[in-house]
Amino acid sequence: MKHKNMKTVKVGLIGIGNVGLSLLKLYSKNRRFIEENTGCKVEFKTVCDKDESKQKLLPITTKFVTDYNIVVKDPEIDIVVELIGGIHPAYEIIMESIKHGKHIVTANKAVLSENWDKIFLTANRYNKSVYFEASVAAGIPVIQSLHEGLAGNRILGISGILNGTTNYILTLMSQYRCSYEFAVKRIRNMGIAEADITYDVSGYDTACKLSILSSLAFSSWVKLANIYIEGIEDIELQDIHFAESFGYKIKLLGNACVEGNKYYFEVRKFLVPQNNVFANIHYEDNAILLNSDHCGKVILVGKGAGGFPAASAVMADIISIAKDIVGAVSGRTHYVEYKPTKLKIVSIKDTEGCFYLRFITVDRPGVLAKIANVLGRYKVSIASVYQKEPLVKLRRGVPIILLTHKTREKSLLQALEKIKKLDVVLKPPVYIKVYS
Amino acid sequence: MKHKNMKTVKVGLIGIGNVGLSLLKLYSKNRRFIEENTGCKVEFKTVCDKDESKQKLLPITTKFVTDYNIVVKDPEIDIVVELIGGIHPAYEIIMESIKHGKHIVTANKAVLSENWDKIFLTANRYNKSVYFEASVAAGIPVIQSLHEGLAGNRILGISGILNGTTNYILTLMSQYRCSYEFAVKRIRNMGIAEADITYDVSGYDTACKLSILSSLAFSSWVKLANIYIEGIEDIELQDIHFAESFGYKIKLLGNACVEGNKYYFEVRKFLVPQNNVFANIHYEDNAILLNSDHCGKVILVGKGAGGFPAASAVMADIISIAKDIVGAVSGRTHYVEYKPTKLKIVSIKDTEGCFYLRFITVDRPGVLAKIANVLGRYKVSIASVYQKEPLVKLRRGVPIILLTHKTREKSLLQALEKIKKLDVVLKPPVYIKVYS
Numbered sequence: 001m002k003h004k005n006m007k008t009v010k011v012g013l014i015g016i017g018n019v020g021l022s023l024l025k026l027y028s029k030n031r032r033f034i035e036e037n038t039g040c041k042v043e044f045k046t047v048c049d050k051d052e053s054k055q056k057l058l059p060i061t062t063k064f065v066t067d068y069n070i071v072v073k074d075p076e077i078d079i080v081v082e083l084i085g086g087i088h089p090a091y092e093i094i095m096e097s098i099k100h101g102k103h104i105v106t107a108n109k110a111v112l113s114e115n116w117d118k119i120f121l122t123a124n125r126y127n128k129s130v131y132f133e134a135s136v137a138a139g140i141p142v143i144q145s146l147h148e149g150l151a152g153n154r155i156l157g158i159s160g161i162l163n164g165t166t167n168y169i170l171t172l173m174s175q176y177r178c179s180y181e182f183a184v185k186r187i188r189n190m191g192i193a194e195a196d197i198t199y200d201v202s203g204y205d206t207a208c209k210l211s212i213l214s215s216l217a218f219s220s221w222v223k224l225a226n227i228y229i230e231g232i233e234d235i236e237l238q239d240i241h242f243a244e245s246f247g248y249k250i251k252l253l254g255n256a257c258v259e260g261n262k263y264y265f266e267v268r269k270f271l272v273p274q275n276n277v278f279a280n281i282h283y284e285d286n287a288i289l290l291n292s293d294h295c296g297k298v299i300l301v302g303k304g305a306g307g308f309p310a311a312s313a314v315m316a317d318i319i320s321i322a323k324d325i326v327g328a329v330s331g332r333t334h335y336v337e338y339k340p341t342k343l344k345i346v347s348i349k350d351t352e353g354c355f356y357l358r359f360i361t362v363d364r365p366g367v368l369a370k371i372a373n374v375l376g377r378y379k380v381s382i383a384s385v386y387q388k389e390p391l392v393k394l395r396r397g398v399p400i401i402l403l404t405h406k407t408r409e410k411s412l413l414q415a416l417e418k419i420k421k422l423d424v425v426l427k428p429p430v431y432i433k434v435y436s
Numbered sequence: 437m438k439h440k441n442m443k444t445v446k447v448g449l450i451g452i453g454n455v456g457l458s459l460l461k462l463y464s465k466n467r468r469f470i471e472e473n474t475g476c477k478v479e480f481k482t483v484c485d486k487d488e489s490k491q492k493l494l495p496i497t498t499k500f501v502t503d504y505n506i507v508v509k510d511p512e513i514d515i516v517v518e519l520i521g522g523i524h525p526a527y528e529i530i531m532e533s534i535k536h537g538k539h540i541v542t543a544n545k546a547v548l549s550e551n552w553d554k555i556f557l558t559a560n561r562y563n564k565s566v567y568f569e570a571s572v573a574a575g576i577p578v579i580q581s582l583h584e585g586l587a588g589n590r591i592l593g594i595s596g597i598l599n600g601t602t603n604y605i606l607t608l609m610s611q612y613r614c615s616y617e618f619a620v621k622r623i624r625n626m627g628i629a630e631a632d633i634t635y636d637v638s639g640y641d642t643a644c645k646l647s648i649l650s651s652l653a654f655s656s657w658v659k660l661a662n663i664y665i666e667g668i669e670d671i672e673l674q675d676i677h678f679a680e681s682f683g684y685k686i687k688l689l690g691n692a693c694v695e696g697n698k699y700y701f702e703v704r705k706f707l708v709p710q711n712n713v714f715a716n717i718h719y720e721d722n723a724i725l726l727n728s729d730h731c732g733k734v735i736l737v738g739k740g741a742g743g744f745p746a747a748s749a750v751m752a753d754i755i756s757i758a759k760d761i762v763g764a765v766s767g768r769t770h771y772v773e774y775k776p777t778k779l780k781i782v783s784i785k786d787t788e789g790c791f792y793l794r795f796i797t798v799d800r801p802g803v804l805a806k807i808a809n810v811l812g813r814y815k816v817s818i819a820s821v822y823q824k825e826p827l828v829k830l831r832r833g834v835p836i837i838l839l840t841h842k843t844r845e846k847s848l849l850q851a852l853e854k855i856k857k858l859d860v861v862l863k864p865p866v867y868i869k870v871y872s
Contacts (some may be wrong), residue, residue, distance in 0.1 A: 037587060141584070152466060219472070296749060
């Protein structure tokens with residue numbers, strides 16, 4: 001209906017990886033339909049990648065350049081889509097583009113979580129919008145749901161499976177009773193994981209996403225340094241096995257908690273009860289729980305990785321900004337208002353939780369008493385004890401598994417430090433928090 | 437930061453029921469925080485209810501009127517929030533308010549599903565926005581996710597538990613093995629259901645919500661007359677019992693399907709496999725699955741009913757419009773663009789599905805053969821047969837339960853019509869579709 005005289009919004013795309021290519025494919029497929037619903041044309045005017053060979057992969061005819069400055073400084077371009085990932089030169093591209101009057105769409109969790117203040121301060125100052133739906137959980141509209149859908153609420157907590165690679169590894173280990181190393185090799189062979197999965201398995205990727213969600217939810221930059229980060233590299237199959245035999249799955253969660261006016265943030269392995277939604281999120285799926293004061297718990301589930309799901313989020317952001325440009329409002333109401341407020345963030349050691357503990361000890365009477373004795377001294381109260389048959393016969397020692405009542409993490413760590421030194425304990429104790 | 441010279445957006449609220457009161461409470465509690473994030477003040481200038489006694493319930497000091505025309509015609513009011521429900525005078529309030537230059541926020545599924553064309557045609561003509569997040573699944577941001585978060589996608593299907601009352605009844609029946617009548621009485625005593633639950637249990641409420649989601653997703657008004665609607669009033673405990681013993685839960689779902697260029701819409705009881713997300717949605721919770729061409733399946737779960745969850749959605753809509761008003765763009769880009777496109781909608785009878793069938797027959801050899809014979813004649817192929825012990829000893833007859841392979845619904849209905857007339861069959865057969 002509006003096809004005649006439809007305004008054109010010009011996009012410059014920097015970074016032709018999987019998501020960039022998927023975005024161009026998505027747009028060339030759904031173009032007409034998107035234009036009808038957006039009320040304007042979206043033109044990918046210039047596409048940029050430092051690797052010249054990417055040009056032949058493009059599914060659309062467009063100008064291709066290897067120097068991002070051509071995009072950043074082009075006065076005709078309205079929106080710069082940054083899809084190169086990593087901190088540099090992504091940060092420079094975003095900052096320079098804003099200063100050259102561009103709106104930004106990015107999927108880059110690292111650059112946002114590390115530079116939240118500078119990016120939004122600059123965007124606010126230049127009256128430009130920075131949208132970043134694809135930076136967390138790909139196509140699942142969690143940024144929008146949190147920022148707009150729950151805009152009338154105070155957020156009381158955020159938990160989520162935010163990394164597809166680690167969830168895939170944990171799913172394989174649980175399903176095929178295989179080792180961590182075997183699972184990693186398998187997802188590499190399947191082409192699911194990147195060559196370097198350090199950022200995934202170390203918890204860094206999840207922490208970046210938790211930082212973004214928390215900064216948005218609590219109107220304050222929650223830095224990575226504010227987040228306790230633990231990865232899955234040290235996960236052992238026996239703990240998955242034991243946890244499941246007590247009715248839990250082990251998952252890597254990002255978790256933001258508000259208790260009164262205190263906040264804490266953690267990325268770690270959790271024992272999740274089987275009937276909890278997170279226990280049933282398999283493979284590369286992501287799930288996020290947003291707990292709010294008036295709307296209660298809202299849970300979003302979907303594909304947290306992959307070219308098309310991420311491209312779907314990038315396209316949604318482009319459409320949002322395009323609609324604002326057509327209405328001539330973009331930037332006049334800030335998408336994210338930068339506020340230098342300070343949260344009262346407590347150390348994870350000063351928070352409380354229930355824990356799963358595994359000890360490998362000599363097979364001798366009185367061992368449990370010795371361990372229980374130390375725990376008691378540090379006021380760590382035992383909820384249940386399991387002496388399970390080990391998965392494979394250990395060369396030396398037997399496993400003892402305990403679940404604790406609510407305990408201060410600092411006390412637990414002190415107790416474990418002592419227990420480690422007991423002569424009956426053969427290996428460093430393993431402890432995993434229980435999700436509740 | 438922007439507190440000085442902050443613009444004020446004026447709201448007129450019509451309808452002081454549970455949601456209306458919750459909205460005022462939510463706002464008075466989170467006011468400062470909302471103003472900070474919205475960049476403007478929201479003032480509930482006038483509040484209206486035909487029942488004068490509602491005035492004393494108001495948690496804020498504001499002008500109270502009993503005549504909605506005072507709100508509708510007030511030139512100072514920017515946004516009219518319609519929370520009275522039902523078709524009349526909600527329809528007149530919405531239409532007159534638009535014509536008087538107001539934007540609309542409504543939680544009213546009935547008025548939207550019955551007047552989609554007129555409302556959005558008028559809103560588009562007058563350049564006003566109509567927001568309706570609370571009309572489906574209360575605070576779960578499903579309208580926004582569908583309309584904006586997945587804006588780059590073609591929607592391939594929508595399924596959902598969209599009515600809290602019926603889901604509560606089905607949960608109670610499953611959990612306490614009680615009759616439909618007992619469950620209904622119980623939720624009435626608990627104050628969960630309204631006095632009149634006809635709209636809920638007949639499937640009408642779910643159908644209204646499916647109509648709204650589908651109209652939005654497929655850019656065409658999907659009328660109630662286009663939806664096959666079945667309720668839960670005829671559900672029997674024995675079918676819940678049998679279904680569970682085969683690994684299914686019975687749920688009332690709204691379901692919109694796209695097959696090529698053909699569409700069909702249905703609200704009905706489904707057998708849902710235990711490991712499907714819908715099987716694990718209990719009590720008044722709602723869940724919606726949005727299937728899209730590039731983002732795959734996104735699932736949203738949360739509280740689908742209640743004053744505060746609905747108020748949360750209404751507040752989010754007010755904030756969205758308020759931000760647009762402050763940016764002076766509201767209405768310049770239509771929130772929903774009315775398009776009189778026509779979908780190719782097929783009758784449910786011409787679609788295929790697997791079915792659960794229950795027959796009560798005489799206890800005599802050869803009965804199954806007779807039934808199977810008729811089914812075979814109509815090309816209904818049997819996947820499995822169960823002859824289960826009945827829950828309680830029947831005075832007369834025994835149950836035979838069948839699960840069919842994929843079959844055309846029309847053929848099944850014809851077969852059941854014949855089977856009903858067999859002398860060995862004592863009661864009208866029961867059939868329930870299997871969700872896949």
